[in-house]
Amino acid sequence: MKPRDMSAPLMSRQEKIITGFWPWFLQRVSGFLLIFLVGVHIWMTHFSGLGDVVRGHQEELVLFEIVKQRLAQGLFIFIDFSLLALVLYHGLNGMRNILLEWGPAARHAAGMTAGLWLLGVGTFIYGAWALLAFIL
Amino acid sequence: MDTITLSVRRGSPEQNTTAYWQEFDVPIVEETMSVLDALIWVQRNVDPSLAFRRACRVGMCGTCGTVINGREGLACGTLLGAAAGNGSGPVRVQPLRHLPVIRDLVTDPGVFFDHLRGVDPSLTPGPGLQEPVVLSPDSRERQTVNPHRECIYCGLCYSACSVAGLDSGFLGPAALNRAFALVSDSRDAAGKQRLQIVASEQGLWRCHTIFECTAVCPKGIPITRAIQGLKRKVIVDRLKNLFRLGR
Amino acid sequence: MAFSLRALSLHAGNFQDRYSGTRSGWWAWFLQRLTGVALVGYLFLHIAVISTARAGADTFDTVLIILQKPFFVVLDLFLIAAVLYHALNGVRVLLFDAGIAIKQQALLFWVCMLLTAVITGVAGYFSLPLIFRE
Numbered sequence: 001m002k003p004r005d006m007s008a009p010l011m012s013r014q015e016k017i018i019t020g021f022w023p024w025f026l027q028r029v030s031g032f033l034l035i036f037l038v039g040v041h042i043w044m045t046h047f048s049g050l051g052d053v054v055r056g057h058q059e060e061l062v063l064f065e066i067v068k069q070r071l072a073q074g075l076f077i078f079i080d081f082s083l084l085a086l087v088l089y090h091g092l093n094g095m096r097n098i099l100l101e102w103g104p105a106a107r108h109a110a111g112m113t114a115g116l117w118l119l120g121v122g123t124f125i126y127g128a129w130a131l132l133a134f135i136l
Numbered sequence: 137m138d139t140i141t142l143s144v145r146r147g148s149p150e151q152n153t154t155a156y157w158q159e160f161d162v163p164i165v166e167e168t169m170s171v172l173d174a175l176i177w178v179q180r181n182v183d184p185s186l187a188f189r190r191a192c193r194v195g196m197c198g199t200c201g202t203v204i205n206g207r208e209g210l211a212c213g214t215l216l217g218a219a220a221g222n223g224s225g226p227v228r229v230q231p232l233r234h235l236p237v238i239r240d241l242v243t244d245p246g247v248f249f250d251h252l253r254g255v256d257p258s259l260t261p262g263p264g265l266q267e268p269v270v271l272s273p274d275s276r277e278r279q280t281v282n283p284h285r286e287c288i289y290c291g292l293c294y295s296a297c298s299v300a301g302l303d304s305g306f307l308g309p310a311a312l313n314r315a316f317a318l319v320s321d322s323r324d325a326a327g328k329q330r331l332q333i334v335a336s337e338q339g340l341w342r343c344h345t346i347f348e349c350t351a352v353c354p355k356g357i358p359i360t361r362a363i364q365g366l367k368r369k370v371i372v373d374r375l376k377n378l379f380r381l382g383r
Numbered sequence: 384m385a386f387s388l389r390a391l392s393l394h395a396g397n398f399q400d401r402y403s404g405t406r407s408g409w410w411a412w413f414l415q416r417l418t419g420v421a422l423v424g425y426l427f428l429h430i431a432v433i434s435t436a437r438a439g440a441d442t443f444d445t446v447l448i449i450l451q452k453p454f455f456v457v458l459d460l461f462l463i464a465a466v467l468y469h470a471l472n473g474v475r476v477l478l479f480d481a482g483i484a485i486k487q488q489a490l491l492f493w494v495c496m497l498l499t500a501v502i503t504g505v506a507g508y509f510s511l512p513l514i515f516r517e
Binding site for chain 1: 423430436437440447451466473477506510
């Protein structure tokens with residue numbers, strides 16, 4: 001922590017060091033939204049078709065055609081792309097939180113954060129490209 | 137006479153000794169004997185070189201904080217018999233965590249007080265306040281502030297805090313609790329500036345509500361509640377700013 | 384302030400010296416981190432698996448049929464338990480941030496654990512036909 005000039009009275013000092021608020025706040029917002037998005041995602045892929053598989057109407061829970069049919073609906077395109085973006089933000093922001101409390105990474109916090117952003121954006125592009133295989 | 141085994145973590149970095157445990161058989165002089173009484177007995181009767189800190193012996197000064205059987209506690213406020221589980225021990229006594237050891241049970245509390253100084257722990261009176269300014273004892277404000285002013289700065293919460301152990305730059309429970317006591321006090325005029333300080337990266341946002349600080353506080357201060365209170369104040373402040381920006 | 388590593392190392396020898404906590408609040412935090420890191424690892428695996436769709440529908444189906452064999456259905460139950468715990472404890476922390484139920488934190492931790500166990504159990508029960516099919 002940077003040593004602070006304690007000579008001047010607090011009232012006259014300009015402290016402009018709010019830095020951790022937005023990552024903290026957005027972690028909560030993304031986490032809250034993910035409860036619903038992940039809930040729908042797991043339900044659709046693992047449980048909604050379970051009866052059909054058990055009764056033998058359907059070979060497997062997840063196959064290319066099944067995903068393609070689901071992603072023909074605009075709502076699921078929206079859900080899957082939001083899910084991809086939010087889960088990457090929430091996961092990598094969480095990793096940043098852990099790394100900030102680990103000396104070697106915390107000493108290079110700016111570089112570490114930039115690296116995580118790069119990883120996140122890159123993975124989003126890759127994941128979106130993969131998803132488009134079902135849509136286009 | 138019955139004895140209880142006291143096992144003390146000893147060592148001195150200045151003399152380059154590696155830490156070791158040393159056991160002492162302490163006679164139960166009195167049923168209500170505390171761990172501090174046992175340490176004093178050892179120092180007087182067995183090994184005068186045993187180092188520990190103490191002052192008041194009645195839980196007011198916050199000097200004799202140690203880790204007893206793996207849990208933070210004031211040595212004066214922990215009964216030896218109870219710590220031994222009403223058996224013969226051993227009762228393990230260690231220096232506080234996350235602070236450099238000077239010798240045996242004596243730690244250097246420098247970083248703890250540096251963080252306290254970091255939040256400017258003294259009241260900054262607003263202009264035009266005529267002394268004495270009192271908060272009425274039955275006012276809501278007084279009820280909110282009161283428990284958080286009980287702190288004796290013993291450092292137990294800092295030692296118990298898992299985050300302080302990972303990141304020595306984290307302000308820590310005691311400093312944040314002090315900031316909450318001042319920010320919630322209408323006589324203090326530096327609330328906004330103090331909120332800015334505690335909202336820094338190594339301030340509030342490093343608290344992950346582990347509740348260890350609250351569990352070990354010898355004064356029963358709801359420290360986590362204070363930190364959460366500060367977070368809410370910052371949320372309101374930030375969101376207000378955001379909407380003002382939008383206009 | 385002289386902050387010597389050697390002085391710290393005198394008591395930073397093992398886990399017990401480093402962490403005071405083995406109470407519910409500490410476990411809640413530790414498990415949140417553990418499941419969080421595990422889920423991030425799973426996320427990258429998951430994206431890699433889905434991206435096989437780019438190699439064509441047949442490749443995707445071949446991979447996905449393997450991944451729906453009983454062994455992987457059992458692994459999926461661990462995944463569901465991790466997601467559930469992380470989400471439920473996330474709600475617990477959100478409540479604290481809103482200033483709600485801070486005093487009941489220990490009780491809430493056990494509620495999270497119980498709900499995780501119960502819902503995973505129900506999911507496991509309904510997945511039994513998938514685990515025991517030939």
